[in-house]
Amino acid sequence: MSELHVMEHPLIRHKVALMRDKNTGPKEFRELADEVATLMAYEVTRDLPLEDVEIETPITKAKFKMISGKKMGIVPILRAGLGMLDGVLKLIPAARVGHIGLYREPETLEAVEYYCKLPTDVEERDLLVVDPMLATGNTAMEAIKFIKKRNPRSIKFMVLVAAPEGIKKLQAAHPDIDIWTAALDEKLNDHAYIVPGLGDAGDRLYGTK
Numbered sequence: 001m002s003e004l005h006v007m008e009h010p011l012i013r014h015k016v017a018l019m020r021d022k023n024t025g026p027k028e029f030r031e032l033a034d035e036v037a038t039l040m041a042y043e044v045t046r047d048l049p050l051e052d053v054e055i056e057t058p059i060t061k062a063k064f065k066m067i068s069g070k071k072m073g074i075v076p077i078l079r080a081g082l083g084m085l086d087g088v089l090k091l092i093p094a095a096r097v098g099h100i101g102l103y104r105e106p107e108t109l110e111a112v113e114y115y116c117k118l119p120t121d122v123e124e125r126d127l128l129v130v131d132p133m134l135a136t137g138n139t140a141m142e143a144i145k146f147i148k149k150r151n152p153r154s155i156k157f158m159v160l161v162a163a164p165e166g167i168k169k170l171q172a173a174h175p176d177i178d179i180w181t182a183a184l185d186e187k188l189n190d191h192a193y194i195v196p197g198l199g200d201a202g203d204r205l206y207g208t209k
Helices: 010-020 026-044 082-091 138-148 164-173 201-206
Strands: 004-006 050-056 061-067 072-076 099-104 111-117 126-130 154-162 178-184
Touching: 010 026, 010 154, 010 178, 026 082, 026 126, 026 154, 026 178, 026 201, 072 082, 072 099, 082 126, 082 154, 082 201, 099 138, 111 138, 126 138, 138 154, 138 164, 154 164, 164 178
Parallel strands: 004 178, 072 126, 126 154, 154 178
Antiparallel strands: 050 061, 099 111
């Protein structure tokens, strides 16, 4: 079974609390999403492998630890996932960026992939899929299913706020995918909104309704 990582860092908890406030406007919300994504990326990449590299300092030559050439890719789920992209890129500027977009067919309710563009060498990359919310889990489950068809080396999933229902569904569908969340909330309401949540992340990022 995949592992669930709920981040307890004080800075992450503080910034997510500010994002929850209904009076936080789009500019501040975008800035906070960016900052939280950076802090989360620091933890998500904790297991990157290191290798010894010889470097000449102003004083002498010596061996130091550097990341051992591991190739990473970041895949935001459109559109709200874009609000976390720059925050991750601040820590991993050499990562390649892919995008995936889904919509739900209104009659069958089936998820339909309308856009998916990943790095050409995706088979050699470890992907970090990002989206602010994990509510019902349907979008994440289908997005990862479509991404897996391109055979990446590995996938991790990172969200700002998650509901237990979404976690359960995603773990059942993809038991090999570890989930990282800044907050684990109580439940979904009758309209499939996370409680207490932070509202519609896409609308709050971009000032839409």
